[in-house]
Amino acid sequence: MHVxxxxxxxxxxxxxxxxxxxxxxxxTFGQMRVINMAHGEFIMAGAYTAYMLQGPLGxxxxxxxxxxxxxxxxxxxxxxxxxxxxxxxxxxxxTLLVTWGVSLILQQVARDLFGAPNVEVRAPTWLxxxxxxxxxxxxxxxxxxxxxxxxxxxxxxxxxxxxxxxRRTRAVVENRQLAACSGISTTTVDQRTFFIGxxxxxxxxxxxxxxxxxxxxxxxxxLIDAFLVVVVGGLGHLRGAVLAAIGLGLxxxxxxxxxxxxxxxxxxxxxxxxxxxxRPQGLFVLKTRSLQ
Amino acid sequence: xxxxxxxxxxxxxxxxxxxxxxxxxDRALVCVMGRNGVGKTTLLHALMGLxxxxxxxxxxxxxxxxxxxxxxxxxxxxxYVPQGHEVFGQLTVWENLQVAWxxxxxxxxxxIDDALDLFPRLRPLLKRRAGxxxxxxxxxxxxxxxxxxxxxxxxLDEPTEGIQPSIILEIEAAIVGLHRDGLSILxxxxxxxxxxxxxxxxxILDAGEVARxxxxxxxxxxxxxxxxxx
Numbered sequence: 001m002h003v004x005x006x007x008x009x010x011x012x013x014x015x016x017x018x019x020x021x022x023x024x025x026x027x028t029f030g031q032m033r034v035i036n037m038a039h040g041e042f043i044m045a046g047a048y049t050a051y052m053l054q055g056p057l058g059x060x061x062x063x064x065x066x067x068x069x070x071x072x073x074x075x076x077x078x079x080x081x082x083x084x085x086x087x088x089x090x091x092x093x094x095t096l097l098v099t100w101g102v103s104l105i106l107q108q109v110a111r112d113l114f115g116a117p118n119v120e121v122r123a124p125t126w127l128x129x130x131x132x133x134x135x136x137x138x139x140x141x142x143x144x145x146x147x148x149x150x151x152x153x154x155x156x157x158x159x160x161x162x163x164x165x166x167r168r169t170r171a172v173v174e175n176r177q178l179a180a181c182s183g184i185s186t187t188t189v190d191q192r193t194f195f196i197g198x199x200x201x202x203x204x205x206x207x208x209x210x211x212x213x214x215x216x217x218x219x220x221x222x223l224i225d226a227f228l229v230v231v232v233g234g235l236g237h238l239r240g241a242v243l244a245a246i247g248l249g250l251x252x253x254x255x256x257x258x259x260x261x262x263x264x265x266x267x268x269x270x271x272x273x274x275x276x277x278x279r280p281q282g283l284f285v286l287k288t289r290s291l292q
Numbered sequence: 293x294x295x296x297x298x299x300x301x302x303x304x305x306x307x308x309x310x311x312x313x314x315x316x317x318d319r320a321l322v323c324v325m326g327r328n329g330v331g332k333t334t335l336l337h338a339l340m341g342l343x344x345x346x347x348x349x350x351x352x353x354x355x356x357x358x359x360x361x362x363x364x365x366x367x368x369x370x371x372y373v374p375q376g377h378e379v380f381g382q383l384t385v386w387e388n389l390q391v392a393w394x395x396x397x398x399x400x401x402x403x404i405d406d407a408l409d410l411f412p413r414l415r416p417l418l419k420r421r422a423g424x425x426x427x428x429x430x431x432x433x434x435x436x437x438x439x440x441x442x443x444x445x446x447x448l449d450e451p452t453e454g455i456q457p458s459i460i461l462e463i464e465a466a467i468v469g470l471h472r473d474g475l476s477i478l479x480x481x482x483x484x485x486x487x488x489x490x491x492x493x494x495x496i497l498d499a500g501e502v503a504r505x506x507x508x509x510x511x512x513x514x515x516x517x518x519x520x521x522x
Contacts, residue, residue, distance in 0.1 A: 164394045171380050171391050178378050181340055183366035183395040183441055 006136050007253045013138070015249025016146045017211065020204040021222045022229035022241050023152055027197030028077075029227065030236035031173045032190065034085055035092055037099040039226065040219025041106035042073040042198045046205025047214040048114060049073075050121045059124040062206065066148070069202035076106075077198020078191060086190065103220065110216040118213035127210065141210035148207050152200060156238060159196070169193050173236055228272055234282030243283055248272075293318045293476050294339070294370075294445055299348035301331075301338045308334045310500045311348070316445065321467075321477040323491035323508070325484070325520055330497040332480045333375055336449050339478070340372050341365050352445070367397055371443030375450050375480075377431035381423025385414055388422050388433055389440050396441040407436035410466045413459075428459030435466065445476045452486060464490065484520060487511060496520065 021043060028034050046069035053061040053068060080102060088095040127144055130137040160166035172179040172189045180186050205219065229248065233240025248268055255264035276282075294316040301309040308331045316322045324332050337343040339350060341362040349358045357365055366372070380388050389404045396403070408415050411432040417425065422433055431451060438446060448467070452460045467490060471477055481487045487494060491508040496519045503519055510516055 164391075167383065167387055167391045168395070170382060170387075174380050174382050175378065177342060177362075178374065178380065180362035181342070181366065181372045181374065182392045182437060183363050184391065185363050185395075 002135060003257065005134060007257050008250070009133070009136050009138055010256075011250035011253030012246070013142045013146070013249070014252055015246045016142070016149045017208070018225055018229050018249050019242060019245035020145060020149050020152070020207050021201070022226040022233075022245060023149075023156065024197045024199070024201035024204060025226045025230045026156075026233075026236065026238055026241045027193050027200065030230050030233075030241070031169065031197075032193055033092070033235070034089075034194075035096045035099070036080075036085070037096060037223070038080065038103040038106060039099075039198075039201055040221070040223040041103050041110075042077055042201035043205040043208065043219035043222060044106070044110060044214075044216065045069070045073045045076055045219075046202030047121070047209050047218055048110060048119075048205075049202065050206045050209045051114070051119050051214055054121055059126065062121075062124055062127075062209075065206045066203055069206045070199035071202075073202025073205065074195040074199030077201075078195045080198075081191060081194040085194070086187075089190075107216040107220070114216075116216070118215035120213050121209035123210055145207045145210060148203065152203060153238065153242060156196075156200075160238065165189075165192060232272055232275060232282055234284035237282070237284040240282055240284040293320075293353060294478070295351045296335075296339070297349050297351070299338060299350065300346040301334055301343050302346055303334075303343075307346075308500050309338065312497070312500070312502055313348075314495050314502060314505065316476055316478050317493075319471075319474045319476055320492045321471045321479060321490055322493045322495060323487040324478065324480045324495045324497060325482070325487060326497035326503075327520065328482075331500045332497055333449055334500075335497070336372070336374075336447050336478075336480060339365075339447060340370070363395070366395075366441055366443070369398065369444040371438035371441055371446045373431075373434050373438045373446070373448045373451060375453065377427055377434050377455075379422040379425070379430045379433050379437070381421065383422055384419055385422055385425070385433055386418040388437050392437045392440040399440060399442045403440045403442055407439045410439065410469065411436050411462070413462070426456075428455045431455055431463065432459065432466075435463065439470075443475070445478065446470065448477065448479045450480055450482060452481070452483060460486075484511065484517070 025039055028036050028039060049069040049072050050062060050065040053065045057064050084098055085095060088098060123141055127140045130139045131143060160170060168184050168189050171184055172186050176186055229241055229244045233244035251271060252264045252268050255267045296312060296314045298311045298313050299309060300307060300311060312335060324335065326332055338345055341360055345358055349356055352368060389407060393399050393404055413429060414432055414436060422430060425433065435451065451463050488508065488511045494508055494511055495505045496503045498519060504516060
């Protein structure tokens with residue numbers, strides 16, 4: 001029982017990290033269908049933002065880094081969307097290749113600015129230790145990541161369902177032509193959506209600094225996991241992404257306990273392949289009375 | 293109000309409209325008719341800016357809107373109800389109306405209520421996802437969404453297509469009311485009787501060209517019926 005509970009906590013912790021890195025992609029890939037291979041570099045930009053701020057701000061830097069990283073990564077994403085991606089809408093292969101090139105350029109820029117070796121972001125002292133739950137200690141850093149995820153998911157949900165801008169985003173995602181003919185500026189919606197998606201990647205980058213060192217390839221290491229969560233959840237479905245992250249995180253944690261990390265990864269991939277064979281549209285899909 | 297002067301429209305290299313000209317006077321209801329595939333929907337797409345005009349120009353209230361994006365045309369006062377009762381299926385009925393109202397600079401506070409007064413059938417369905425409405429209810433919602441922006445010209449693309457008869461009567465009554473209140477309307481329609489009851493003027497397209505145009509009183513003439521028969 002104790003083992004099952006311990007793995008449940010570990011699984012939820014992994015789920016939180018998976019969801020954190022996938023949240024931004026639910027916007028740019030899930031909502032806009034843009035396969036952005038440079039998404040990982042927005043995570044990296046967020047992580048380096050935390051690194052830059054820890055000098056002047058000390059132990060409070062992490063809290064400040066969250067909104068700053070959102071803006072920094074969002075701004076980089078916005079520039080990328082304006083300069084390149086908007087010219088490539090509807091051309092997924094071209095977008096994939098171009099953003100992959102941008103990804104390599106951004107990694108090299110990071111090497112030039114911060115050096116090739118990884119750097120450390122010191123966790124603030126208030127994140128030392130952990131919390132004991134039923135004899136299982138959960139690290140404060142893991143709890144902090146879970147808190148970031150809960151706040152981010154709640155904020156996105158409110159944005160999409162309760163704000164005029166969110167309604168416009170959902171309208172454009174569903175039917176771009178009809179949205180334009182209803183008076184919605186699709187260009188503005190594209191820019192805003194890309195800014196938020198990239199900004200969320202920056203927030204993820206700050207969270208990930210609590211789990212390890214920061215290097216130029218930090219984000220690309222997480223990119224595949226992020227895509228898997230979004231695809232398994234169903235493109236553009238926040239609820240699907242949450243459930244997919246929890247499912248994949250728990251599966252990995254339990255298989256890891258009975259075998260080891262590499263086997264767990266293989267099992268997760270096989271499970272995803274089997275799942276997508278049965279349900280290629282992911283966990284959630286648009287349901288209407290139409291036949292499409 | 294709207295003047296179309298010699299427009300050509302093509303899908304890639306395939307030309308669909310050839311030198312089409314027509315006029316929609318202020319407060320008039322003009323019906324565009326023709327057999328399937330003659331370019332009626334293409335004409336509306338071009339008027340909304342969804343397709344570029346290869347040549348010619350479109351003016352609205354004296355402004356040349358030929359190169360304008362669709363959302364700019366909507367803000368200028370053109371409402372559009374596309375063919376096939378298109379709605380935002382993931383959004384609720386209320387959200388479908390609200391999203392159009394929020395982006396409109398001209399709409400007054402009561403615009404959503406006014407649109408719902410026209411189609412009271414939608415009132416109890418406001419919290420339902422639009423994708424789960426019947427075809428007739430979706431068509432009413434589609435018209436209501438276009439009206440929420442309080443357009444001065446409404447483009448309607450076959451609003452009765454595939455709709456149950458009782459709702460066709462409600463839609464007809466709504467169009468008659470809007471026309472009576474002074475809204476200019478361009479109606480694409482296949483059913484001759486429906487057009488005869490509603491229109492002030494007609495335009496018949498044939499093979500992408502204007503084959504005939506005139507007052508609606510001519511619509512019963514054999515020569516006109518000949519152009520519309522299969």
